[in-house]
Amino acid sequence: MDYSFSYIDLSNVRSISRGDSTRVKKYIVQFQELISERLDLLNEALEAKDRVQIRQICHKMIPQLEFFGVKEVRLPISRLELEYETMPMEELHSFVQKIISRLSGALAEVQEFLKNQVD
Amino acid sequence: MTNTTSIAQKISCAIIDDDPFIRDLLVDKLQQYFPEVQVMAIARNGKEGIEKLQESSPDLVFLDVEMNDMTGFEMLSFLPEITFKTIFITSYRHYAIKAIRFNALDYLLKPFDLEELRNAISRFKNQGNGAGKPERIHQALANLTNSDIKEHILTLNTQDGELKIAIKDILQIQGDRNYSCIHLVKNRREVVSKTLSDLEEILDQEFFFRCHKSHLVNILHIHSIPSTFSIQLSSGLTLPVSRRRKQDFQDWYHKNKTA
Numbered sequence: 001m002d003y004s005f006s007y008i009d010l011s012n013v014r015s016i017s018r019g020d021s022t023r024v025k026k027y028i029v030q031f032q033e034l035i036s037e038r039l040d041l042l043n044e045a046l047e048a049k050d051r052v053q054i055r056q057i058c059h060k061m062i063p064q065l066e067f068f069g070v071k072e073v074r075l076p077i078s079r080l081e082l083e084y085e086t087m088p089m090e091e092l093h094s095f096v097q098k099i100i101s102r103l104s105g106a107l108a109e110v111q112e113f114l115k116n117q118v119d
Numbered sequence: 120m121t122n123t124t125s126i127a128q129k130i131s132c133a134i135i136d137d138d139p140f141i142r143d144l145l146v147d148k149l150q151q152y153f154p155e156v157q158v159m160a161i162a163r164n165g166k167e168g169i170e171k172l173q174e175s176s177p178d179l180v181f182l183d184v185e186m187n188d189m190t191g192f193e194m195l196s197f198l199p200e201i202t203f204k205t206i207f208i209t210s211y212r213h214y215a216i217k218a219i220r221f222n223a224l225d226y227l228l229k230p231f232d233l234e235e236l237r238n239a240i241s242r243f244k245n246q247g248n249g250a251g252k253p254e255r256i257h258q259a260l261a262n263l264t265n266s267d268i269k270e271h272i273l274t275l276n277t278q279d280g281e282l283k284i285a286i287k288d289i290l291q292i293q294g295d296r297n298y299s300c301i302h303l304v305k306n307r308r309e310v311v312s313k314t315l316s317d318l319e320e321i322l323d324q325e326f327f328f329r330c331h332k333s334h335l336v337n338i339l340h341i342h343s344i345p346s347t348f349s350i351q352l353s354s355g356l357t358l359p360v361s362r363r364r365k366q367d368f369q370d371w372y373h374k375n376k377t378a
Contacts, residue, residue: 012230016147023147030140059185062210063229064140 007106009069010113025117031068032110035061039103046096054096055084061103070106073099130243133160133175135168135194136183136208141229145181145208148231153240165189169197177203179243181227184209184219192218196260204252206239220321222259223274223281225252258283268323269339275311282309286326290354292318292335302356304340328371330360338375 010024017023038057045053058077065073076095084092132149136142142161149156160175162168165188172180180203182191191207192215207219207226219226227239246252255274262271269287276282290302294315301309311318319329330336336350336358343351347365350358360368 016144016151018151026143027140030143034138034140056185059210060138063138063144067140067144067230 005109007070007072007102008109011069012067021117025114028110028114031064032107032114034064035103035107035110039100039107042096042100046093046100049089051084051092054092055081058096058099065103065106068106068110070102073102128155128244130156130179130240131159131175131177132156132179132181133162133168133171133177133203134158134181135162135165135171135186135191136181137164137186137188138183139163141183141208144230148233148236152233152237156240165191165194165197168194172198172203179203180205181208182206184215184226190215192260192263195256196264201253201256204243204246205256206243217321218259218263221271221273222255222262223276224255224259255281268326271323273322275313277311282311284309286323286337287339289337290340290352290356291337291358292327294318294333294335302354304354306354324371325375328368330358330364330368332361334358338372341372341376344372 010028013024013027017027038061042054042057045057058080062074062077065077076098080087080092080095080099087095134142134145136145142163146158146161149158156179159177160171162171165186168182182194182205184191184207186194191205195201195205205224207215207224208229208231209215209219209226210229216226225239225242227235258272258274265271269285271286273284273286273289274281275284284301284303288303290304292315293300293302297312297314299311299313299315299318301311303309315329315333315335319327319335322335326338327335328338330350336352340353341350342353345351345357347369348360348362350360352358
């Protein structure tokens with residue numbers, strides 16, 4: 001079945017999996033688990049206004065997001081990495097909210113994909 | 120298994136990264152595209168990495184720069200002996216890339232472009248399994264633990280091998296398109312195939328300033344500033360300061376002149 005996604009692109013996942021649906025599923029389940037967990041941590045760090053933690057969580061997510069084609073977060077995360085210490089808290093908050101919103105969209109698509117796979 | 124590449128050119132490796140996605144992805148890429156590379160150990164953090172590396176002797180280690188419990192450099196400093204080669208793995212824009220490049224160490228950006236991975240493995244094979252790379256790690260650790268930056272040793276790859284230069288010995292660097300001429304104390308000069316911008320990026324901004332499009336000056340050797348547009352070095356040489364950089368140069372000089 002072909003899926004049309006707005007937030008994610010599964011080309012890399014399909015390429016590394018070479019048609020092995022079990023492997024595709026492994027990467028997608030891993031994305032769901034890790035990004036969900038990191039989204040929770042990101043929300044907590046934002047609540048605590050913990051700039052260092054925010055940077056670390058975002059930094060850790062970059063490779064997986066890139067692999068899943070979640071491109072729109074690249075720019076805000078890159079800026080955040082450079083300016084996390086100096087950026088006004090309000091702006092930082094708005095950046096992180098933008099990231100969270102994109103990630104929530106990506107997660108919803110991943111969940112939908114998995115649901116349809118199981119169904 | 121020993122850390123000597125066998126006749127069949129098998130390479131044993133260890134992967135140390137606290138991100139399960141990165142570990143899985145690297146294992147899959149190595150298995151699919153580089154069957155000669157065998158993953159013999161996988162560690163989920165620095166502490167586990169130390170244990171695994173003491174139990175096994177891989178030829179090559181893919182090591183995360185920043186883990187939850189320690190940095191990759193810290194992990195290496197805890198090892199009694201380094202007998203393997205290291206390829207650092209990191210994300211784009213990580214601050215440690217500067218230190219990695221300053222010490223001419225190898226690194227790969229996550230999530231691993233296939234061509235870059237191929238080139239890194241090819242570099243590993245071409246250099247054999249000698250002690251060269253571990254020596255660079257030791258040099259990097261020495262630099263990182265020495266807070267006196269002027270004593271740091273810059274390592275650059277050259278056609279013949281490598282060039283090691285103490286920061287305190289660099290007077291200025293003159294750029295000429297894809298090459299740079301490093302002017303050193305005692306009238307020595309070294310030409311390297313790096314642009315002035317490449318060198319500017321890896322050198323400490325407290326010590327080095329791009330006073331002109333073709334010159335990078337070391338503050339340690341500025342003797343005087345005879346005019347707004349010139350710098351007199353301790354060697355007697357005069358460097359130009361470009362019009363558009365003169366204010367930034369003045370600001371930088373007054374901020375850092377006690378370095």
